[in-house]
Amino acid sequence: MEKIMEESKQGQTLVLEQKQENTKKLFIESYGCQMNFSDSEIVASILANEGYNTTQNIEEADLVLVNTCSIRDKAEQTVRKRLDQYNNIKKINPGMKVGVLGCMAERLKSKFLEEEKIVDMVVGPDAYKDIPNLLKEVDEGRDAVNVILSKEETYGDVAPVRLNSNGVTAFVSITRGCDNMCTFCVVPFTRGRERSREPQSIMEEIQQLWDKGFKEVTLLGQNVDSYLWYGGGLKKDYDKASEMQKATAVDFAQLLDMVAGAFPKMRFRFSTSNPQDMHLEVIEVMAKHHNICKYIHLPVQSGSTRVLKEMNRQHTREEYMALVDNIYRIIPEISLSQDMIAGFPTETEEDHQDTLSLMAHCQYDFGFMFAYSERPGTLAARKLVDDIPEEVKKRRLTEIINLQRDISLERTKRFVGQTVEVLIEKESKRSNAHWSGRNSQNTTVVFEKGNYKPGDFVNVKITDCTSATLIGEAVGYSEKMN
Numbered sequence: 001m002e003k004i005m006e007e008s009k010q011g012q013t014l015v016l017e018q019k020q021e022n023t024k025k026l027f028i029e030s031y032g033c034q035m036n037f038s039d040s041e042i043v044a045s046i047l048a049n050e051g052y053n054t055t056q057n058i059e060e061a062d063l064v065l066v067n068t069c070s071i072r073d074k075a076e077q078t079v080r081k082r083l084d085q086y087n088n089i090k091k092i093n094p095g096m097k098v099g100v101l102g103c104m105a106e107r108l109k110s111k112f113l114e115e116e117k118i119v120d121m122v123v124g125p126d127a128y129k130d131i132p133n134l135l136k137e138v139d140e141g142r143d144a145v146n147v148i149l150s151k152e153e154t155y156g157d158v159a160p161v162r163l164n165s166n167g168v169t170a171f172v173s174i175t176r177g178c179d180n181m182c183t184f185c186v187v188p189f190t191r192g193r194e195r196s197r198e199p200q201s202i203m204e205e206i207q208q209l210w211d212k213g214f215k216e217v218t219l220l221g222q223n224v225d226s227y228l229w230y231g232g233g234l235k236k237d238y239d240k241a242s243e244m245q246k247a248t249a250v251d252f253a254q255l256l257d258m259v260a261g262a263f264p265k266m267r268f269r270f271s272t273s274n275p276q277d278m279h280l281e282v283i284e285v286m287a288k289h290h291n292i293c294k295y296i297h298l299p300v301q302s303g304s305t306r307v308l309k310e311m312n313r314q315h316t317r318e319e320y321m322a323l324v325d326n327i328y329r330i331i332p333e334i335s336l337s338q339d340m341i342a343g344f345p346t347e348t349e350e351d352h353q354d355t356l357s358l359m360a361h362c363q364y365d366f367g368f369m370f371a372y373s374e375r376p377g378t379l380a381a382r383k384l385v386d387d388i389p390e391e392v393k394k395r396r397l398t399e400i401i402n403l404q405r406d407i408s409l410e411r412t413k414r415f416v417g418q419t420v421e422v423l424i425e426k427e428s429k430r431s432n433a434h435w436s437g438r439n440s441q442n443t444t445v446v447f448e449k450g451n452y453k454p455g456d457f458v459n460v461k462i463t464d465c466t467s468a469t470l471i472g473e474a475v476g477y478s479e480k481m482n
Contacts, residue, residue: 018053026052027061031079032069034271035191036102038171038220040067043101043128050132058089063097063135068104070186070375076104087118097138099123099131103190107377109147125176125191126150149177149192152232168425168455170214172205173197174255175221179236180274183312183379184301184341184372187222194235196227199250203262210263215455216423219259219270225277227252253281260289265480267423267457269293269442275300275323276314283330291480294331295365295442298324299339303358304351307344310384317358324362335411335441337366340400343393344372345384352396359403365411365441366468367404371397409467412443419461420445420470421478424454445470457481 026047030040043065044054055061064086069075083098090096099121100112106124120138123131124147134144177192178185206217221227230241230249241249250258252270260268268289273296286292302308305317315323327334340355359367371393374386420439428434428446435454436446446469447460457478464471 019048022048022051022053024050024052024062025055025057025060026063026065027055027058028065028067029082030067031075032067032103034171034218034220035173035222036067036069038173039102039125039128040065043067043131046128046131050135058086059093061093061096063099064089065099065101068100068102070103070107070190074373079104083118090118097121097135099134101125101128103186106147106149106190107186110143110145120144122147124149152195166425166454167213168423169216169218170209171218171220172202172209173220174202174224175227178222179226180223180276180314181312181379182301183310183384184344184375186375186378189377191222194223194226195233196229196235198232199229199255199258202255203259206259206263206266210266213455214266215457216267216269217259219256219268221272223272223274223277224270225252225273225279225282227255229255251281253279253285256282256292257285257289260285260292264291267291267293267440267480269295271297273298275320278323280326280330283327286334287331293440293442294334295337295440296327296334297337297339298327299368300358300362301339301341302344302347302351303355304347305354307347307351307354310346310380311341311344312379317354321358321361333441335365335443336362337442338362338364338368338404340367340369342369342371342397342400343388345380345387347388347396352399355400356403359400359407363407363411364404365408365443367400367408369397369400369404405467409465412465412467412470415439415441415443415462415470416465417462419459419475420472421480422447422458422460424452424456424458426454439470443470444468445472447472447474450474 028040028044030037052063058064066079066082068079086098097120098118100119101123102125105112105122109122112119112122121134121144123134126149127146130146134146137144175194175196177194178187179194181188209217226235228235228238228249228251230238230245268291275298300320301311301313303317308316374381422437422439422445424435424437426436428436433449434446435449435452436444439445445460452458452474457480458474459476459478460472461475462470462472
């Protein structure tokens with residue numbers, strides 16, 4: 001549940017620059033969190049070297065790939081419906097191959113080949129480099145499956161093709177997998193144990209993005225705060241590292257300091273953070289660098305210490321609130337966002353009230369809120385009874401959403417009358433006369449276009465707001481443009 005899913009991007013098909021020498025057609029669409037969309041860029045890059053150009057016309061595709069998510073039942077049901085649609089197309093184009101990638105592939109493995117007769121190939125998140133070999137297996141009439149989870153694979157040597165990019169913002173993966181066995185979450189089972197990417201390859205990818213004109217990078221991982229490079233291998237094996245490896249290891253605070261210092265005209269964000277691994281050194285690095293955005297997505301899931309223990313979250317309510325207090329103390333202007341689950345098994349009315357009071361204390365700018373839905377294969381599904389009635393879940397979720405909406409409006413109002421730096425990303429959805437971008441605190445800002453263009457850092461004086469959007473007028477370029 002800690003993976004942010006942008007509903008507007010679900011099922012997005014990817015298109016990249018066509019290579020004249022390529023003769024085969026690839027149709028690839030993605031569901032789930034930003035990690036899945038980032039992985040699709042890696043897959044497209046691998047297949048571009050195997051003779052595939054992307055297409056948005058599924059009827060002409062030689063290969064159809066769907067990158068899947070297991071975080072919520074709705075995402076899995078959507079993929080199953082898509083596979084039914086592929087089946088109808090395959091009757092017209094029998095030579096078309098279909099593959100399932102990602103977390104759902106890892107969770108269901110060979111069941112896909114047995115139940116979804118349409119599927120030719122099942123590929124887990126650590127096996128994308130094996131796709132060319134798997135395609136040969138399919139060509140020879142065999143079902144192809146590789147869902148082996150790796151201890152080393154980080155795709156640090158694959159330069160992702162930036163698909164559907166606005167040319168301004170990009171994601172750079174720094175970790176894969178997760179060691180936090182939260183009872184509601186399938187990620188450790190679908191993406192494996194946690195390992196970090198070599199810092200130099202991260203710096204090189206950011207350099208390539210800067211050279212291409214990108215202005216903002218989000219460092220991406222299931223749990224970025226536990227980033228730890230000590231020469232390769234799983235994070236859990238760090239205690240076996242040599243003294244030299246430990247002396248030269250790089251943690252997340254050091255990596256963040258490195259990238260911000262090396263690219264002072266570029267803006268940096270990161271996601272997702274885990275409260276138990278968020279150290280004050282990271283906050284102090286954020287305060288030190290003007291080009292690290294003052295925004296943290298800090299999932300909590302519940303405001304009740306008892307429920308947090310049932311979730312196997314490695315912190316209490318009090319520890320989380322103390323962390324938030326320290327963050328506000330070091331960076332008063334920061335914005336925070338949350339993930340919250342309503343109706344987790346055994347949650348009482350008192351637990352729910354604890355969640356509401358924690359929200360009031362933390363004053364989040366945004367939130368990603370869900371009613372609990374049991375995910376097969378998780379510890380909660382095996383050990384806890386889903387005992388909260390649906391109407392109670394819905395009522396509690398509504399109360400959480402309504403409180404967040406009220407807090408969001410008050411938090412957004414604080415910018416009215418201020419001048420904020422905005423990176424122009426795209427045209428506003430509601431008006432082709434306005435630009436849209438985000439300020440450092442991740443709030444969307446819209447303003448009249450004037451002579452500005454995407455990629456410009458602009459100072460905007462805020463004159464009005466809604467609960468989620470700031471409205472203003474540009475007053476000139478920011479210092480980053482000098």
